[in-house]
Amino acid sequence: MTLDISKIRNDFPILNQQVYNKPLVYLDSAASSQKPLQVLKKEEQLHLEYYGNIHRGAHFLADKATVEFEGVRDLVQDFINASSREEIVFTKGTTESINLVASSFGDAFVTEGDEIIISEMEHHANIVPWQLLAQRKGATIKVLPFLDSGELQIEKLDELITEKTKLISVAHVSNVLGTVNPIKKIIKQAHESGVKVLIDGAQAVKHMAVDVLDLDADFYVFSAHKMYGPNGVGVLYGKKEILEQMPPYQGGGEMISEVKFGGTTFNELPYKFEAGTPNISSVIAFGEAIKYLQNLGIKEVTAYENKLLGYATEKLQQIPGMIIYGTHHCKTGVITFNIDGIHSFDLGTMLDKMGIAVRTGRLCADPVMDHYKVQSTVRISFAVYNTTEEVDIFVEALKKLVVMLA
Numbered sequence: 001m002t003l004d005i006s007k008i009r010n011d012f013p014i015l016n017q018q019v020y021n022k023p024l025v026y027l028d029s030a031a032s033s034q035k036p037l038q039v040l041k042k043e044e045q046l047h048l049e050y051y052g053n054i055h056r057g058a059h060f061l062a063d064k065a066t067v068e069f070e071g072v073r074d075l076v077q078d079f080i081n082a083s084s085r086e087e088i089v090f091t092k093g094t095t096e097s098i099n100l101v102a103s104s105f106g107d108a109f110v111t112e113g114d115e116i117i118i119s120e121m122e123h124h125a126n127i128v129p130w131q132l133l134a135q136r137k138g139a140t141i142k143v144l145p146f147l148d149s150g151e152l153q154i155e156k157l158d159e160l161i162t163e164k165t166k167l168i169s170v171a172h173v174s175n176v177l178g179t180v181n182p183i184k185k186i187i188k189q190a191h192e193s194g195v196k197v198l199i200d201g202a203q204a205v206k207h208m209a210v211d212v213l214d215l216d217a218d219f220y221v222f223s224a225h226k227m228y229g230p231n232g233v234g235v236l237y238g239k240k241e242i243l244e245q246m247p248p249y250q251g252g253g254e255m256i257s258e259v260k261f262g263g264t265t266f267n268e269l270p271y272k273f274e275a276g277t278p279n280i281s282s283v284i285a286f287g288e289a290i291k292y293l294q295n296l297g298i299k300e301v302t303a304y305e306n307k308l309l310g311y312a313t314e315k316l317q318q319i320p321g322m323i324i325y326g327t328h329h330c331k332t333g334v335i336t337f338n339i340d341g342i343h344s345f346d347l348g349t350m351l352d353k354m355g356i357a358v359r360t361g362r363l364c365a366d367p368v369m370d371h372y373k374v375q376s377t378v379r380i381s382f383a384v385y386n387t388t389e390e391v392d393i394f395v396e397a398l399k400k401l402v403v404m405l406a
């Protein structure tokens with residue numbers, strides 16, 4: 001079944017507007033995607049009809065909100081094929097999910113002299129929490145490098161993994177290079193040495209089907225706002241037997257079973273990791289984002305976005321001075337580039353005035369910038385609502401700017 005993109009675009013009213021008297025071309029979905037009406041309406045409906053605090057209310061509103069909230073946990077479980085709903089922990093986002101694991105798994109399992117492996121292409125959210133853990137524990141961070149093409153050098157894992165390695169944490173899809181990493185292979189190799197693996201799926205979940213059971217991932221983390229859902233909500237998937245051995249991350253209401261001044265017992269999974277009132281409305285609306293993607297069909301979405309990526313890449317390669325970072329054939333979602341002799345910020349500013357929203361800068365990935373020895377870049381990124389016509393508008397704008405600015 002092919003997707004009806006003009007119908008899809010009608011689901012995203014924000015796209016149908018002019019900025020600076022030009023039709024908006026939104027090419028920044030890797031930073032945050034726009035939300036379909038279904039998501040926006042759900043949040044409004046909750047607040048108009050049945051908002052109440054969850055898990056603790058003895059009244060109709062709280063009960064209904066609780067049922068809906070917990071229903072989203074089931075939806076997430078199904079969406080990533082987890083074996084149980086207890087393995088789905090709601091967080092603020094990918095960043096908090098990684099910090100939770102770094103803190104809690106780190107406290108339980110990482111000791112002085114241990115090693116954690118991350119890759120050279122990680123977002124800062126998958127670097128800094130491990131550095132903080134390493135500082136706290138006297139552990140070491142080791143880095144798996146990538147080639148200029150954007151391909152991870154996974155053959156180097158052999159020498160990087162030692163008997164001291166406790167965890168490998170790596171992106172499923174790079175937010176700069178778009179590389180789809182061979183995470184199943186990495187996980188298999190890690191497990192052969194008894195090493196656990198966290199996958200940062202922030203840039204993967206809206207582009208491709210994710211099956212945590214098939215991957216055998218120990219942890220898989222992502223954010224709702226990058227997959228058509230609200231901001232302020234993320235997911236930590238963790239294997240039950242590992243989560244059970246991990247201490248709580250934060251203390252407070254909800255995460256306890258019984259509190260005495262002499263000592264407290266903790267709630268069962270997943271509530272042990274959900275202290276305090278969660279982002280009720282955003283979690284409930286997130287359920288609609290999942291349904292929206294499932295309704296479109298994730299396979300159709302992948303095929304369409306890959307077509308867009310191929311189309312845009314071919315057009316961009318024809319622009320004089322174009323340097324694309326990340327040319328691996330296994331790629332999705334983003335194109336990061338510079339044009340020789342033109343500052344990326346100038347490009348971003350001028351494109352904005354032409355109605356085109358892109359991301360510029362270091363993309364929260366300093367080590368990738370250092371790899372290519374660049375100060376900053378321009379990134380365009382796609383979602384299912386983008387069109388080849390928008391790519392054409394963008395490419396024509398870029399051609400004009402090359403003449404103006406070079």
Ligand SMILES: Cc1ncc(COP(=O)(O)O)c(C=O)c1O
Pocket residue numbers: 030031092093094095096123125126171173174175200202203223364
């Ligand atoms: C690969 C990757 N990891 C982590 C993050 C952090 O996500 P969040 O800001 O939603 O916590 C991002 C955000 O851009 C990302 O692209």
